[in-house]
Amino acid sequence: MNVEFVKTTCPYCGTGCGLVLQVRDGRVVGNYPDRDHPVSKGSLCIKGWSAHEFIHHPERLTAPLLRKGETFHPIPWDEAIDLVVERLGRTAETHGGDAIGGLCSAKCTNEENYLFQKLIRAGFQTNNVEHCARLCHGPTVAGMSQALGSGAMTNSIKDFGGAECILIMGSNAAETFPIVMGEIYRARDRGARLMVVDPRATEVAKNSHIHLQIRSGTDIPLICGMMRHILDHSLEDRAFIAARTQGFETLNEYLGGWTVERAAKECDLDGDRIREAAETYATATEAFVVFCMGITQHACGTANVLAICDLALLCGHVGKEYSGVCPLRGQCNVQGACDMGGLPDVYPGYQRVSEPRIKKKFEHAWGRELSDRPGLTVTEAIGSGGGDIRSVYIMGENPVMSDPNRNKTIAFLKQLDFLVVQDIFPTETTQFAHLLLPGACFAEKTGTFTNTERRIQLLRKAVDSPGEARDDFTILCMIGKAMGLDFDYRHPSEVMDEVASLTPLYGGVHFHRLSPGGLQWPCPADDHPGTPFLHKENFTRGKGLFVVPEYTPPVESPDQDYPYIFITGRMFCHYHTGTMTRRSPSLSRETDKPFVEINPVDAARIGIRTGDAVRVSTRRDAIVTTARITERVSGGSIFAAFHFFEAPADALTIDALDPVSKIPEFKVCAANLRKEKSDGVS
Amino acid sequence: MGNRISHGVEGHRQGERRAPKVIVFACRWCALIGADGAGKKRVQLPLDFRVIPVECAARVEPDSIIRAFSYGIEGVGVLGCHLGGCRYHNANHRAIKRLDLLKKLLATVGIDSGRLLTSFGTGHEYHQFAGILKDFFQELRGLPPLDEWARAATIDAIKV
């Protein structure tokens, strides 16, 4: 009987739940939660349960496709590989290596991301390698590295259950990390206080004890107000500050300019609530700050993260098993893609490209000369309008849907000499490619993902890719070998062994050590058991650093012409650009139409009811979508999920960037709203 | 309607008890006759109820009753024939068994089982029908409003 059960890891969010795929005659016919998994423990969210539904979809890319005019034609693999090598090589020769850009993938494995950045770096002597972390947790990596020395979640997901207080900032975890939310509820059941900071009244907020419904983008005033109150009432952890931190005096001085009243005014909150939140957090013995896009996707995103670190250091709530600072990494392998050096300024393990000793180490390992100039971030490259970058290789990313100010993104892609896109489905981005390479989805490859709690877990191949599609590891090896690079790997495990030899954080990571349960980095040696929580004795940088968080209000605030705050985000049944979820029946059944959330008071004033067609416009673009009247958004704000290609919310967003991490301000811009008449005329 | 479990909650002013909304499934072989009769005789009845004729009380899926409560309807009645008199081979027996079990489930989650009125053979005269309905409304008035469910499931609840 050809019935097999294959254990693997979910391809959606950064929780990294365990799946058991049921395979019959080469097809995935069922999907069950892994009851043996240390994190998900036999649960899945609706996306996890439906993770197998898109695998055998008829729209899967099944052959390399070359564009001729407006249509794509299948070509054999060797022709495709030769074309990639020839065209990218030509660009490098003519314009230099820095004219090449590569986008690797938070949905591909660690091994594939490692090979990708090795290809770009060793193959073209450039550090123009990037991926979508730029759009989500770039500020986290930048801010937490500066304050604590490490940009990753300090604890494990299971640790939430032991907290006395959990402060959730800018995270709709009930919809985006349901399994993590379960751990948070477990804490609540044991008496923990939950506090939520979010301009929207999400389910997380409604199920918590305190909801601080701040004005969008005022997180730093809130935290400063809280810290001021904590200091005024001597609730800070003085012993911790003295023993384990630096820079308190500078912060203390800065906080002298803040009061709870000033914060309350800035945030549009009741001062007593701020006091209550501050006292609850400070007086708890064990407390977490959990945060996500509501904190990072601002033009002051890095400063927001620094403010959170300041708060945690002030109260001594980091470096313990049940206390810490926890960014929830969104993609199944965005942590891994960052860890593997899919960033323009670091090699695998966050080793800086500009450091001569590191450069030498990798040159020696890879047998090629490397560049010591940090590369361009994707937001800068697109924002500049192009010119610097002439050819781009995209693996498993959909920037046309996910980057801000879509028209600029499209303009950038259109002016490229050569664009090769490697993906599993046609997307909004693939339509601009000169060449498409058909890759493999999670069920068709073996490799590792690193989840948000730094847990490196295995994926196991369950079925073959359709048609001529190959897994991305194979494609990268073909290209690398054709370029004369040392890409002679027989199996992804060999890639991880190489990573381990060059990356202290992954020093002891090998495939044979990953089952069951994976390993949490840092894992520097072969006999090291992994690290459930960080900064126990010392911070990664030695002492925790207090950094003054410079507050800048949102770049584009509502005005006469565009009177609403436009917030973009996610919903429970779709994932990011919808490439996978819109092709999954169980998920599109839930919602298959774009919508915009409008407060009842605003709706009444304009004369809109749920179901009406509405036009949402910003200075960048306009979309026509469907109204959903709900009290989830407050008056003066509207919210749209960005999953829907028919009404792409990210076309409207502003590409104003955080100066440090270059993340766009997805969470706030100014919009207008009108009812759309059925004949298309407003 | 999303996750608002009660249409009836919208417009409900703080503290004011609106007349409960009631749906009555009436089997057309007996209870419906009583309902029609009550109408013809212009018996004084509370206003806010609807009669839905069904072929047999057993035709009423418990799901419909549950759905009615989820819409905020305060009381649901299922009125059928007396126990020897079902036209459909004692289908009303099975209805009774089913509905008794449904009452257990409603009671478990705190939706008073008194909100589900069952009558088999006691509603087919017009005055019987009127009496049952009046008693039902009386009983419902004594219960906390169903939108307590909605309010219980809010942030205020766990501050208690």
Added chain:
Amino acid sequence: MTILEQARQIARQSLEQGRAQGVLGLREAEGGVSPHLFEDPSDIDSLVVEPKWLLAKLATGILKGLPADYRLAVLCRGCDERAIVELIKRNQIDGEKIHVIGLACTKEQARACLCTRPYPSEVAVGDVVEGVDPFQDERARTFLEGDQRERMIRWATELRRCVKCYGCRNSCPICVCVPCKLEDDLWVGRGEIPADLISFHLIRAFHLCDTCVACGACQDACPENIPLMLLQISMRASLVEKYGYEAGTDRERRSPLLSDLTKEPSPGCEVPGWMDSLGDSA
């Protein structure tokens, strides 16, 4: 012999002696534990019996594609076997094709599940322990008894954590309906969480009213720890009290809801002429 050794021995013998062509159980391999269809006796060395994993659901799917003469042995705890019995009664599984290898639960396991019957009808592996009465459990009681208003708040507070994962429905061994009512927006609203507290959860619970075998797979699968199985307890208790009926314990006896009052509670019993919930009956 330990429980594990017993289980392996019996599973191996079933294959060697041709009592079954395959054994559905759990295997511990390099990846950890996962379900496995053992067809080769030498594989049985990797068979394990932990953690709790409902195999009845998997059996239903696997059996559909099997050749006519294939007998599938399933390593079953009490709840799994009860689920299989219910599925046989509902024509989802051919009883002739299933061979149950009965595995009894330990006292700790029974307590963890609040299980009243932690053993299958025939125990091949392990020793029978007494069941646990959920009504004796302090926490369970707050969901089943006591002040109605407090209970309502309790349930509403729990149910509103629902993230509409459908895990309860997906993992329930009895839930096999295609199409499923919970997917129909006439009954359950779409596109928001929580799933409609009343219509999703009570429709699901009531569909199982006479067929729930109290396996707890629903609440095991719930990521938000909602005590879903407690929804069923009063209905199950009522069926025991009125009809002496417990789902999954009898392969022949159909649900009492499917018969006249004159047959169940007991044949020829007195049935009133009329009755209503306002307190009258005669």
